[in-house]
Amino acid sequence: MSSEKQVIKVLIVDDIPDTRENIRKLLAFEPDIEVVGGDGAGTGREAIDLATQHKPDVVLMDINMPDMDGITATKAISTAVRTAAVVIMSVQNESGYLRQAMLAGARDFLTKPVSSEELYATIRRVYDRNEPIRQQEVQMSSLRTAVSREAKRSALTPSVGAGHVIVVYSPQAGAGVTMLATNVAAALMRSDTSVLLVDANLQFGDVDAFLNVQSTSSIADLAKAVSDIDQEMIDSVLVTHGSGLKVLVAPPHPEMAYDITSEAVKEVVKLLAKSYDFIVVDTPTQYDDTTLKLFDIAERIILVANPTIPSVRNIRKVLDLLDGLKEPAGLSDKVLFVLNRVVPERERGRGAVPTASIETHLKHSVAAAIPLDDQAVLTAVNQGVPLVAKMKSRSPGKELVDLAALVRKTVEQEKAPEESPQTGEQRSKSGIRALFGGS
Ligand SMILES: Nc1ncnc2c1ncn2[C@@H]1O[C@H](COP(=O)(O)OP(=O)(O)OP(=O)(O)O)[C@@H](O)[C@H]1O
Ligand SMILES: [Mg+2]
Known part of the structure; x- marks a missing residue:
């Protein structure tokens, strides 16, 4: 009626x-x-x-x-x-x-x-x-009103984080982006540091498999309601890994990615960044609008390659693209270049390129060289426990812990000189230059 x-x-x-x-x-x-x-x-x-x-x-x-x-x-x-x-x-x-x-x-x-x-x-x-x-929206909006009224009433102070966004990317499929993102995120966690790992590989994200976490909600749930996200919704969508690491998983079905705009991904990450000290973002191979927007808000981009010629060539292309993105310095200033699956000198011979040659070719220092270790990496994935939790002082866990420490150092170094608020882009410049010994 x-x-x-x-x-x-x-x-x-x-x-x-x-x-x-x-x-x-x-x-x-x-x-x-x-x-x-x-x-x-x-x-x-x-x-x-x-x-x-x-x-x-x-x-x-x-x-x-x-x-x-x-x-x-x-x-x-x-x-x-x-x-x-x-x-x-x-x-x-x-x-x-x-x-x-x-x-x-x-x-x-x-x-x-x-x-x-x-x-x-x-x-x-x-x-x-x-x-x-329409019915669902009516219910959701009354729920949202009730939640926000309740939040105001109890004078809920939102938790404040330093909000360092670290994006991990490789133009090459299977280079080790997810392995690095999960481990760097886990290694950044401390009692005084809150960390969130976001799976922005919207079609084939597998952070949940790497960490053995299950969730019925995903980034899709936050992306479709960007302007209405509140703490309650965030809490219901994030999952907590056994280590305490917070995780925002990718959508359960690849086709759901079509409904997620690049703008929404960016907004979700920016919003979540307010509540965490570090947001580590796992990305897909595509160099598209979503990756670009993530690069833009990133304070550091961990760019991953394997020591092979095709992999390094692709990194060259990405560095060139990043250089052309922002004037005058270019986004490549934010890059921490990481080599993964590095084989010791004496065992080389499978076409692997020496680290020094790669650095010379790219004119970019290698921030970390993570050794190849099929057994250790596979066991960690099968158990859903990041390598850094089990082998802090042994390769390849050690190198991953060192990389996380370097990430922390470069972002924190830049906070020091002046306390005036700066954007991610502004903060990223000087530290990397200092790290790599000049411009
Ligand atoms: N240092 C390493 N030593 C041995 N195996 C590794 C190493 N790093 C990653 N792997 C393995 O290589 C495979 C690909 O790694 P991962 O999934 O992290 O790559 P990716 O770049 O995220 O791939 P995708 O493009 O599918 O997202 C995985 O099976 C992982 O366990
Ligand atoms: Mg991956």
Whole structure:
């Protein structure tokens, strides 16, 4: 009975004003439909702004638009306004985009030119299908209000951390990024240092397997509600490893990565950084918008290579890319270059390149050389216990402990000279130069 008089709020998105106007006229006759957002949106960005502002129930979305295409906008809107059902409006020859649109969160599609009957039926259908999500949102928002009221009442002071973001990356698959991220995170932990390990390998993250932790929630749960994250939600999503290390695991299914924007990953990491002294981020091989955004907020980038020619060549490319990213110095200033799977000199002969040659070639010092040790690494993974917990004073645990100490030293060194607050980017410059003996 109560849903009888519900009005469906519709936002129209199309870069052609006449198309918007025609659809608006068609919808004007329907008493249960209300067009929101004035004349509608002419660009993807406008669509995101208007959707966030007006919280429409249905968004009619064009695909080709000047600044941001409809698929990217669909992804952003589906994440930001969960109750908005996006309907893609495409012309016949754009059908190839439909799969992408569906993966981005679109609920239905219409072929242009849109007939009035089809338009009304589609709007009502997607609106009805979204009823459970609206209900869930109502419950979630009352829960959030109750939680935030309670937090205010008990004058809950959020825990404050130094917020050093350390991103571990390699352009080469299997170089040892996850092994390094888990071990550096574990080795950074102390009674006076809180550490969070974030698995940002959104499709095939395996930090949970390395540490043998299970969780039904993941980074996907925080990414889809970035603006509403509160302490309660964080506590329910993070898992605690037996060592006390906090972990934010990757989504359980690869396709869930499509619903996570790079901006959301960045915001989640920035937000969590406020509560921890160190946030160590495991990343996938792709050099994409997500990795770039993470590099940008990182105070240190641990760049991982194996001592082989292809691996080192890829590192050269990444260093060049990082150098070109920010003026005047470039992001490569933040890099701690780590060689993993290093074989002792006398056992070399399997094509491994000497460390000194790599340093000369890259013009970058090796901050740590982690020995190859199949047995030790495999056992640690099988047991779900980081190497650094078991073999602090023996290779390869020793080198990993030293690397963590170096990470701590370089970020803490920079805090010392002046107490004025600085950004991660500002903080990163001088320390690395000092560490590697000049510019
Ligand atoms: N120093 C090492 N000695 C022996 N084995 C190692 C070493 N470092 C990593 N490994 C092993 O190599 C494999 C790949 O390591 P890891 O998963 O950490 O790499 P990755 O860069 O995260 O890979 P992916 O690209 O799949 O995310 C794992 O089986 C790991 O146990
Ligand atoms: Mg990995």
